[in-house]
Amino acid sequence: MAAAEHTHTHTLSLSLSLSLGFNALKRFARRRAQKRQTPIIAAALWAVEALEQRVMLTGAPAFVSLTPGANLAITGSSGAYTAELISGGMTVNQNFNSLAAWQNLILKVDGGTAVAFNSPQTLGALNLDPGSTVNVTRGDGSYATGSNLLDLHSLSFDPAARLDLGDSDMILHNGGSGGFAVLEARATAAFDGGKWDLSGLASSAAADPARPNPMGLGVVLGSSLPSGAFDGMTVNPNDVDVKYTLAGDVDLNGTVNLIDYHAHKE
Numbered sequence: 001m002a003a004a005e006h007t008h009t010h011t012l013s014l015s016l017s018l019s020l021g022f023n024a025l026k027r028f029a030r031r032r033a034q035k036r037q038t039p040i041i042a043a044a045l046w047a048v049e050a051l052e053q054r055v056m057l058t059g060a061p062a063f064v065s066l067t068p069g070a071n072l073a074i075t076g077s078s079g080a081y082t083a084e085l086i087s088g089g090m091t092v093n094q095n096f097n098s099l100a101a102w103q104n105l106i107l108k109v110d111g112g113t114a115v116a117f118n119s120p121q122t123l124g125a126l127n128l129d130p131g132s133t134v135n136v137t138r139g140d141g142s143y144a145t146g147s148n149l150l151d152l153h154s155l156s157f158d159p160a161a162r163l164d165l166g167d168s169d170m171i172l173h174n175g176g177s178g179g180f181a182v183l184e185a186r187a188t189a190a191f192d193g194g195k196w197d198l199s200g201l202a203s204s205a206a207a208d209p210a211r212p213n214p215m216g217l218g219v220v221l222g223s224s225l226p227s228g229a230f231d232g233m234t235v236n237p238n239d240v241d242v243k244y245t246l247a248g249d250v251d252l253n254g255t256v257n258l259i260d261y262h263a264h265k266e
Contacts, residue, residue, distance in 0.1 A: 059074040060072055060074065060083070061094070061096070061099060061102060063092065063093040063094035064090060064091070064092055064093075065090070065091045065093070066088060066089070066090050066091075067088045067089040067090070068088075069087070069088055070085070070087055070088025070089060070090060070113075071085075071086040071087045071088060072084070072085055072086070072090060073086055076106075078100075078101040079100065079101060079103055079104055080104060081101070081102060081104075081105050081106070082105070082106040082107075082108065083105060083106070083107050083108070084107075084108040084110065085107075085108065085109050085110055085113045085115060086110050086113070087110070087112070087113060088113060089113065089114045089115070089116070090113070090114075090115050090116070091115075091116045091118060092115065092116070092117050092118065092119065092121065093118045093119060094119050095119050095120050095121055095122060096121065096122070096123065097121070097122035097123075097151075103122075103124075104124035104153075105123050105124055105125075106123070106124050106125040106127070106154075107123055107125070107126050107127070108127040108129070109126070109127065109128050109129060109132040109133075109134060109161070110129050110132060111129045111130050111131035111132055112131050112132070113132055113133070114132070114133040114134070114135070115132075115133070115134045115135070116134075116135045116136075116137060117134070117135070117136045117137060117148060117150065118137045118148075119148055120148045120149045120150070120151070121136075121148070121149075121150050121151065122151040122152075123150075123151070123152055123153070124153050124154065125152070125153065125154035125155070125156070126150075126152050126154070126155050126156070127155075127156040128155075128156065128157050128158055128161035128163060129158055129161060130158045130159075130160035130161060131160055131161065132158075132161045132162070133161070133162045133163075133164070134161075134162070134163045134164070135164045135166065135204075136148050136150055136163075136164065136165050136166045136168045137166060138166035138167045138168075138204070138205050147166065147167050147168045148166075148168040149168060149169050149170070149171070149231055150165065150168060150169070150170040150171075151170075151171055151173075152170065152171065152172050152173065153172075153173045153174075154172075155172050155175070155179070155182075157182060157183075157186055157201075159185075159186070159189065159199065159200065160199050161199060161200075162190070162198075162199045162200065162202060163186070163200075163201050163202065164196075164202045164203065164204050165201070165202070165203050165205075165217065165242065165244060166203060166204055166205045166244070167203070167205035167244045168244060169230075169231055169241070169242060169243045169244060170241075170242040171230060171231070171233070171235070171239055171240070171241050171242070172239065172240040172242075173236065173239050174236060174238045174239065175238065175239065175240035176221075176238045176240075177221070179240045180219065180220075180221050180240045183201055183219050183240055183242060184219045185200075186200035186201035187200060187201040187202075187217050187219055187242075188200070189201075190202035190203075191216075194206070194207065195207050201217065201219075201242070202217075203215070203216065203217050203244055205244060206244065215244065215245065216244075216245070217242055217243065217244060217245075218242070218243045218245050219240065219241070219242050220240075220241055221237065221238065221239070221240060221241075222235035222236050222237045222238060222239035222240075222241060223237035223238070225241065230243075231243075
């Protein structure tokens with residue numbers, strides 16, 4: 001693993017160094033264009049920008065795949081990268097956090113683009129623009145532990161974006177009452193009478209007619225969890241926890257019992 005990370009760091013350094021060169025070329029072309037716009041200058045600027053996109057794509061880890069023509073821009077430095085999906089689609093088959101260089105990643109998903117997570121993900125931040133889509137691939141349908149946990153330290157979630165957790169769970173660290181209100185509102189917006197087909201925080205797994213029990217997404221603050229734990233993790237009272245679970249499971253422990261009944265009455 002260490003050797004792979006070492007090679008990857010060199011690839012990123014080359015990509016970022018070339019990016020600085022591209023920026024200088026673009027500034028020169030734009031200055032020339034301001035003095036005298038010609039088809040040749042315009043074509044040169046377009047070619048530089050197109051080449052920059054191709055080079056920047058080489059900075060993505062090997063477990064990231066892009067749809068043809070997709071544009072993924074990577075900026076920053078090791079341990080503090082920002083990846084912005086500008087166009088097209090992206091599939092991620094491994095946790096970014098598994099590579100030291102990609103820990104604390106800020107992932108920006110622009111409008112009209114789509115991201116699929118095929119594994120648990122730990123991100124420094126996830127920013128969802130209007131019209132963007134993130135799908136967490138459905139796993140075994142387990143609602144005791146969650147299939148692919150989405151572990152976030154910051155979240156920007158436009159009402160016109162869609163985040164489909166499938167049969168997975170999510171935690172927003174230190175989201176507080178404000179984060180709880182946003183995620184509860186996004187889940188309510190996506191619910192659509194149990195079809196879960198609108199923008200917001202959705203669960204396509206809960207909408208599956210083949211499911212054996214009524215399912216949904218439970219959204220609570222960490223302070224509401226009697227055990228103080230969520231998916232095997234100790235939670236902060238200000239964490240916002242989202243779980244794919246049985247309808248009526250107030251304390252998100254994967255069961256519905258008298259504790260949930262009394263919580264509902266309160």
